[in-house]
Amino acid sequence: MKSIFLLRPTLLLLITAAFGSVQVKAQGTKTISLNNVSGVNVHAGIDLFITQGNSESAKIVANNDLINEVVVENSGGDVKVSWKEDTNSRWKNKSAKVYITYKKLNRIAASSGSNLKTENTLKTDALDIKVSSGANLTASISCKDLQVKTSSGANANLNGTTANMDVKSSSGSTVKAFDVTSDYANATASSGADIKINVAKGLETTSSSGGSIRYKGAASLKNNSSRSGSVSKAD
Numbered sequence: 001m002k003s004i005f006l007l008r009p010t011l012l013l014l015i016t017a018a019f020g021s022v023q024v025k026a027q028g029t030k031t032i033s034l035n036n037v038s039g040v041n042v043h044a045g046i047d048l049f050i051t052q053g054n055s056e057s058a059k060i061v062a063n064n065d066l067i068n069e070v071v072v073e074n075s076g077g078d079v080k081v082s083w084k085e086d087t088n089s090r091w092k093n094k095s096a097k098v099y100i101t102y103k104k105l106n107r108i109a110a111s112s113g114s115n116l117k118t119e120n121t122l123k124t125d126a127l128d129i130k131v132s133s134g135a136n137l138t139a140s141i142s143c144k145d146l147q148v149k150t151s152s153g154a155n156a157n158l159n160g161t162t163a164n165m166d167v168k169s170s171s172g173s174t175v176k177a178f179d180v181t182s183d184y185a186n187a188t189a190s191s192g193a194d195i196k197i198n199v200a201k202g203l204e205t206t207s208s209s210g211g212s213i214r215y216k217g218a219a220s221l222k223n224n225s226s227r228s229g230s231v232s233k234a235d
Contacts, residue, residue: 025063026063027061027063028061029061034102035074036077037056038077038107039077039108039109040079040105040107040116041078041109041111042081042082042109042110042111042116042135043113043133043135044113044114045094045112046070046082046095046114047095047097047114048097048098048100048114050118050122051099051120052102052103052105052122053103055101056101057100057101059098059100060072060096060097061098061099062095062097066095067096069094070084070098072100083096099119104124105127106126106127106128107129107130108127108137110132111130112134116131116135116137116139117137117138118139118141121141122139122142123141124143125144127146129146129148131149131151131154131156132151132173133153134152135154136154136155136157138158139158141158141159141160146162146165149167150174151193153171153172155173155174157176158175158176158177158179158180160181162180162181162182165177165184165185165199166186167188168187168188169187169189170211171190172192172193173194174193175194175197177196178198178216182198183199183200184203185203186204187205187207187215188206189205189206189211189229191209191211192211193212194211195211195213196213196215196216198217199215199216199219200219201220202220202222203219203222204223205223205225206224206229207229208228210228211229213225213229213230214231214233214234215232215233216235
């Protein structure tokens with residue numbers, strides 16, 4: 001019994017030392033003014049949240065030792081969010097969140113394991129969405145013309161309304177758009193990609209190499225798919 005009681009203080013010291021060695025890094029913020037934003041592009045594992053409003057700016061939230069490693073660059077209206085060039089090879093060990101407020105967007109893109117999310121409904125005339133290389137995008141949209149392209153294991157999860165929708169998905173990527181109400185759509189899925197859409201009037205599909213297209217709605221269907229692809233009605 002004595003040996004047990006003698007060990008307890010030693011164990012307590014070891015546990016205290018272990019927890020004492022864990023350091024919580026302080027987070028900071030950095031605000032950047034933006035002008036005439038028409039597109040955003042995020043990559044390298046950064047989380048981007050976008051909000052439509054009456055002003056334009058970007059706020060970076062990250063550990064103090066990383067906050068200056070996040071680059072928000074506006075080039076002709078296209079805002080690129082990334083890590084500095086000399087840290088791109090090590091981005092998987094880093095994390096940062098960026099919040100962008102914009103007036104109107106026509107292009108949004110996410111790549112290389114990043115995450116992009118709209119904080120309110122993105123309202124515009126025409127919208128081009130690109131998601132690639134394992135990135136994830138979640139967006140609420142309202143526009144006349146919508147183009148969506150996903151590839152290389154990326155995911156796009158969409159809701160909202162559009163008149164015309166063109167969707168291309170390849171290489172194991174997915175587009176989940178059952179919650180987007182569209183009048184007309186053109187959908188192309190290849191190489192194990194998966195598309196889910198909701199179309200009211202007219203739908204043209206092309207599916208090949210294990211691609212899958214499922215659709216809801218009363219749209220008339222023109223199917224150009226090969227035997228290696230599938231097209232089916234979900235309701």
